[in-house]
Amino acid sequence: MTHSPLPRRRFLALGGVAAGAAIFAADPASATSAASNDRITLPGYAFTLGVASGDPTPDGVVLWTRLAPDPLAGDGLGGMPHRVVNVRWEVAEDERFRHVVRRGVHRATPDWAHSVHAEVHGLRPDRVYWYRFRVADQVSPVGRTRTAPRPGAALQSLTFAYASCQAYTDGYFTAYEHMAREDLDLVVHLGDYIYEGGGAGTIGRAHLPATETFSLTDYRIRYAQYKLDPALQAAHAAAPWVVAPDDHDVENNWAGDHSQPDTEPDQDPAVFRLRRAAAYQAYYENLPLRAASMPRGPEMQVYRRLRFGDLLQLDVLDTRRFRDQQLTDQSLRWDPKRQMLGAKQETWLLAGLGASTARWNVLGNQIFAMEADHTDGEPETFGMDTWDGYAAARQRLFDGVARRHVENFIIITGDAHRSVAADLKLDFSEPRSRTIGTEFLGTSISSGGNGTDMDALGVTWLAENPHMRFHNSQRGYQVCHLGRREMYTDYRVVPFVNAPNAPVSTRARVHVQSGRPGVAHVSA
Template identity: 75%
Template structure:
């Protein structure tokens, strides 16, 4: 049973960190630096016996050199994890070192905890104590569970709007948060609401990527959401560059860029991503390579397969329409051979009720043209139709039950049936996709727009559409899955309410959308 410690009380305590500790020898030195924990705390990738605890020391998060105002020396960081938010029952304690090579970030991999339990954690450096974070371990492998509640989100352009959705997410009673990419945006953007990007221009260097993360993570609503629940994260394109593919840069902005130059940029981007998020050492980048795809299991309710849909894909095609054969080329891949095999083999072995893909770009077919003509986006799975068909055929061949994809990127919400043959509405439904809107990217949006009207008219497998901002709350039981589309109507002004625009239900054993209410 969950601790009844109030959510808002917890957030107040987390912000104040009103606890006491003994002063260590380097206390005076750290005090002179200023507040070290300006970027907050986070936890991630929960397992039954532990989680990753994260923080980064940065008294000046947007200092132009990317070092966050820290001297070029290593600092001892003590972490503590307790069974209560006031740390009367500390169950684990350890020491990590924050080093300048990794922007003074800390990734403490904690083990020896109990499965399916709430814990609270904090960090200590000298006489400074971090905010308090709340986390939760995963249930024991395939243990019997009644249910699970998590949220998923993506696309948080700092200059486009406030992160109000994250503040509301922090108030939810969540077991987990899944972030599906576009945690930062790499371009220069002044916006119109006084949240211009730092640095002002597009970022390429490690120092500039670090500054951009420092700016984003200084947002109090984002920090609150990180402190409230463990996160599972994966990058999409904007953490590096818009619409990149493999070793290929976006062609319209840098047409003459050598792949070797782009790999250097990706190495900087991956490094900054790792430094600022609660990832395990298995995801620590090695130059331009980083292990993104991985699998997490939550009792017998959820198997979560986190995908990497950028690093191994074939380059995007030019825009193609109805008779475009290229997107059906079997040599084209979205996941690469190794990841595709890993995914299908894991799905085939799963004993979880719900088999889920944490997926960056939507997989349902989306005809963008009204009438007889057809037009598809080439950056999504529509541009890799043969690869999508292999995936769906593999799901059918392995008798994968309750197949669900959760997706970001598109700055709009859609609930859709996944069809074995999208050109035939009577074709077999193999699963369900929940496309989630942006946190702030694109500004306020609207309940319905012209593209939404076209999509619903031309794509009968789509059952719900909305293009406002917000996040998705998913409530899973053994019998059903409900996704509540939580929308924030106004993101260009700080604060504001959240409301549930729709609840979309899938029944276990019956693939596809069962109800929209």
């Protein structure tokens, strides 16, 4: 992505983040003391951004909405008055809410853009529920969600979709219309939920604000624009989501406390941290995350573990905040000191994988873990933003997986705007080396525009990287079906995104058998 120098006006706006940081570091529930009541009059329908649920456990989910009667208001606050507003929520066993089983009130504060993150407990495991919100005399759309099965409960099957990379300017979110019609237990989103750049694109979906996002106000307006998309709203309302940010949710290719090299003021790590605080806050405000993931300034707990009966352990990774900076010299990629996850997360991950009793152990990962030589013949060249730029850290992970005999190790990944299914090798330079798992790299929802079935890079990848078993470069999403003896991933693709109403089809079904790491076979 290209960047223009940061106009002074935008730089000054970053100062607003610093001032705001003092406020949102405080307990949000006590940060605003204004009285609240249910007789508030709002300037319009408050639930314009839809509803969502997330991070299911056996006894509950977190329910999300954000009040925004004027969602694109220039101050980023959605047209809401500057006061606390009580939002009522209810959960029912049926779509018509005849059997409401839980209800409560959430205090939506202006400090958090009147977002609601209501954590519901006391639900029954492994069943579908419906939820909705009320404020004043208004009722939200109805969402459908599902609790997780009890840990260890014998589970025959589970179906989840995953997606990433939804540049609004590049295409329509038609893939989400189709995803919303699938029968899913869960959706995993692996980042690039928004793109931070300005730009108008070529299909009439110009970014708001028109310039790159730096301040909290900028990010809030950008999220409101994305959340207004009806296809995205439909996919959120259809199933619980588990989300994690990648680079564009903050800024392209950021690493730790470092921006990508460019001419913006956030070359200063202190300024970048302010920008990340703004981006994280807006991310949290707009997604169904639990309080455990509520950002504290530039810190946010992204990595976490979810369990679904005895069938799935899902470890969501944070591959941005603890990594070392990208290399410019790829010969240093085996430097053992270079971190991708950071020591603490790496220890947490390997301990959790070692202790897992789940049939399938899935990592929700942002940037691909397979090796990908980009060049025909010699020499080999690798991207420095993926695990290839952190080869020693990858080796530690793969060695740890092998040593712990982690059963049915699967990585799902976004970021690359193309689909690849690959065997994960203990030694990628030796095709006969042991396969320790399988990676499903999933394409983008819209980023990159229409795409094609095969392109030049895809030809090179398949030729130079024998562990890659399938490739496609169209837009879409993936549906993973986990069974006891087999799992498969359906690569669901749309033929175009530059206009609405594209149909969906399954480009390939890629199978993995339990107890046999790697791709078993690909069926069309």
